[in-house]
Amino acid sequence: MSSEAPAPSKKATEPILYGFPSTDDLSQALANFVLAAQDEALKKQATFKIAISGGSLPKVLGKNLIGRSDVPWNKWEVFFADERVVPLDHEESNFRLNDENLFTHVPIPRQNIHVIDTSKLDDPEAVADDYEKQLVASFVGSSSIAFPRFDLVLLGIGPDGHTCSLFPGHPLLNEMDGWVAWLDDSPKPPPTRITLTYPVLNHAHRVAFVSSGESKQEIMEKVLDHPEEGLPASRVKVISPGRVYFFSDEAALGRVKYERTKFEDSSKL
Numbered sequence: 001m002s003s004e005a006p007a008p009s010k011k012a013t014e015p016i017l018y019g020f021p022s023t024d025d026l027s028q029a030l031a032n033f034v035l036a037a038q039d040e041a042l043k044k045q046a047t048f049k050i051a052i053s054g055g056s057l058p059k060v061l062g063k064n065l066i067g068r069s070d071v072p073w074n075k076w077e078v079f080f081a082d083e084r085v086v087p088l089d090h091e092e093s094n095f096r097l098n099d100e101n102l103f104t105h106v107p108i109p110r111q112n113i114h115v116i117d118t119s120k121l122d123d124p125e126a127v128a129d130d131y132e133k134q135l136v137a138s139f140v141g142s143s144s145i146a147f148p149r150f151d152l153v154l155l156g157i158g159p160d161g162h163t164c165s166l167f168p169g170h171p172l173l174n175e176m177d178g179w180v181a182w183l184d185d186s187p188k189p190p191p192t193r194i195t196l197t198y199p200v201l202n203h204a205h206r207v208a209f210v211s212s213g214e215s216k217q218e219i220m221e222k223v224l225d226h227p228e229e230g231l232p233a234s235r236v237k238v239i240s241p242g243r244v245y246f247f248s249d250e251a252a253l254g255r256v257k258y259e260r261t262k263f264e265d266s267s268k269l
């Protein structure tokens with residue numbers, strides 16, 4: 001059984017692990033964390049720029065964000081950490097999952113939700129280029145920047161350790177220049193996808209991985225206790241003062257020895 005340390009006892013480069021007794025406790029804390037990141041961003045700029053994943057995340061994310069009356073949704077600007085190159089109403093679309101679990105329930109202006117260009121579905125390179133242009137239009141002001149800096153990136157972890165659409169052993173793990181990459185050989189269906197690259201993830205103000213359920217025990221142990229294995233999720237190393245967080249329920253952490261940090265008032269972000 002691992003110990004729980006008061007925040008923040010970790011070195012700035014080490015991930016912070018928050019463990020919760022239930023998925024609902026996780027979801028509640030995640031909502032508070034997201035809103036604290038939003039508040040911090042809006043003190044400095046006009047919009048809160050967040051990248052969201054698909055998979056199991058949208059349900060956990062939406063559950064406790066929907067219905068919050070204190071959220072300036074019109075100031076949210078949403079991108080996808082990765083997207084499957086399918087129509088937006090396709091059952092495998094990450095947009096669709098987030099739409100069902102969050103967007104249709106809250107008044108984020110539709111033009112602030114950056115979706116893929118579905119007129120180019122047979123050309124994933126063009127889809128990736130278009131998505132990169134949307135990032136450039138949002139992040140690049142009068143001066144040029146090497147990489148965009150999201151206020152918050154929310155990621156999942158697949159059973160093989162993939163995150164975004166960055167899969168174990170895939171050449172895209174070595175992409176260090178582009179902002180958005182594409183692949184048509186994803187080992188998990190559907191094969192054609194676009195994804196943010198490591199340098200974009202690593203330039204974020206904060207990246208939070210979200211995982212829940214017993215089926216994630218084995219992979220959480222590998223990612224947190226054996227980062228030397230170099231699985232895609234373990235390779236996210238946010239540049240200081242940015243930080244990596246893990247939000248997991250204890251069902252997912254059954255085998256994990258990595259030290260938990262007590263989740264306190266998220267306004268101390």
Ligand SMILES: O=C1O[C@H](COP(=O)(O)O)[C@@H](O)[C@H](O)[C@H]1O
Pocket residue numbers: 053054055056057082083084094155156157158159162163164165188
């Ligand atoms: O294919 C994908 O999988 C990951 C992980 O999904 P999960 O269901 O195991 O949480 C997800 O984060 C990513 O957005 C998605 O495209």
